[in-house]
Amino acid sequence: MRTHRDQIVILKSNNYSEADKILTVFGREFGKFSILAKGMRRLSSKNRGNMQTLSIADISFYKAQGLALLLESKSVHIPDFTTIEVKNSTRVLRLISRLIPDEQAYVKIYEALVKAIKSDLTTDLTNRFRLLFLIEEGLINSMHSCGICGAPDGLNHLQLSIFVLLCENCYSSKKWSTNDVIAVNGELYSNTKFTIALDKYIDNLLLEMT
Numbered sequence: 001m002r003t004h005r006d007q008i009v010i011l012k013s014n015n016y017s018e019a020d021k022i023l024t025v026f027g028r029e030f031g032k033f034s035i036l037a038k039g040m041r042r043l044s045s046k047n048r049g050n051m052q053t054l055s056i057a058d059i060s061f062y063k064a065q066g067l068a069l070l071l072e073s074k075s076v077h078i079p080d081f082t083t084i085e086v087k088n089s090t091r092v093l094r095l096i097s098r099l100i101p102d103e104q105a106y107v108k109i110y111e112a113l114v115k116a117i118k119s120d121l122t123t124d125l126t127n128r129f130r131l132l133f134l135i136e137e138g139l140i141n142s143m144h145s146c147g148i149c150g151a152p153d154g155l156n157h158l159q160l161s162i163f164v165l166l167c168e169n170c171y172s173s174k175k176w177s178t179n180d181v182i183a184v185n186g187e188l189y190s191n192t193k194f195t196i197a198l199d200k201y202i203d204n205l206l207l208e209m210t
Contacts, residue, residue, distance in 0.1 A: 004063050006030050007076060009113060010055050011097055015041065022067070023051060025059075026096055026113070031104040035061055035068040046072075054079045054089060054117055077118055088121040091199070095133050098206055109133055127189040130198055134163075139205060146170055157181050158188070160197035 006027035016022045021040045026032045039045050051057065056076040062069040092113060100106060112132050116125040134140040140163045145152050147164025154168040161180050171181070182193055 002063065003060055003071065004030070004068075005058070005060050007056065007058050007114075009110070009117065010051055010053050010057070011093055013051065013053060021051070023070070024097070026100070026110060027105075028107060028110045029105055030063075031106060032096065032100050032102050033068060035059075035070050037070040040070075052078060054084075054093075054121075056114055056117060077114075079117055080120060083120045085121065085123070088123060088126040091126055091202075092116065092121065092129060094206070095130060095202065098209070099133075099137060099139075106136065109136055122190075123195060124190040127195060127198060130202065131163075131189075134202075134205075140201075156184050158184050158194075160193065163197075163201060 006029045008025040008027040008030075010023055011026055011032070012024040014022045014024075016036065019039050019041045021037045023035050023037055024032065025035055037045075037051060040051060051073065055078050058074045058076055060071045060073075062071065096109075096113070100109075109132065112129045116122075116129045119125050131140065131143075135142055141147065143155070143165050145165070146155060146167035146169075147159065147162070148170040149167060151167040151169065155165040156168060157166040157171045157176075158164070159166055159176070159181055165184065166176075166181065179193075182188070182191060188194055
């Protein structure tokens with residue numbers, strides 16, 4: 001069996017046998033995959049402290065047919081769960097777990113996730129990650145032009161129900177509901193209305209896929 005290396009984020013951990021765990025991880029190079037961590041449940045395991053949910057680690061592993069086997073791990077970052085909102089943890093984990101297929105690399109998404117985790121998953125960076133994820137996966141149109149007329153400039157408003165930008169001309173040509181349109185500014189990603197609308201949009205996407 002060939003030895004591989006990757007940097008990974010732990011998505012989920014399940015007990016397996018008396019001393020082992022099966023981890024679901026998201027790697028920079030290998031994407032999402034499952035890996036067997038033998039003996040990890042033992043207090044003496046050198047991998048035990050590096051493999052908490054949302055921890056980032058450099059790992060080496062064997063991979064042939066079937067389940068990968070963890071060899072070594074080195075901690076890169078362990079989140080401070082006293083400062084991370086549980087809701088934001090759930091928001092990022094459900095996207096990757098539900099919408100990313102196994103064993104495909106998504107480097108841009110991985111790097112955005114690592115950035116968000118290292119910044120304690122603030123609402124701003126959690127929402128930036130989620131929006132980038134949806135755009136990269138083709139689930140929201142790329143936000144470089146007006147969603148109505150296609151103009152590339154003056155994109156100062158966002159229609160929340162379908163997540164498209166509006167140019168000044170299209171925004172001014174209609175009376176929009178204040179519940180459906182918000183201004184695009186430096187506080188957009190931390191805006192509560194934006195967060196709730198993004199939650200709803202993702203909930204509907206996941207419902208459609210069940």
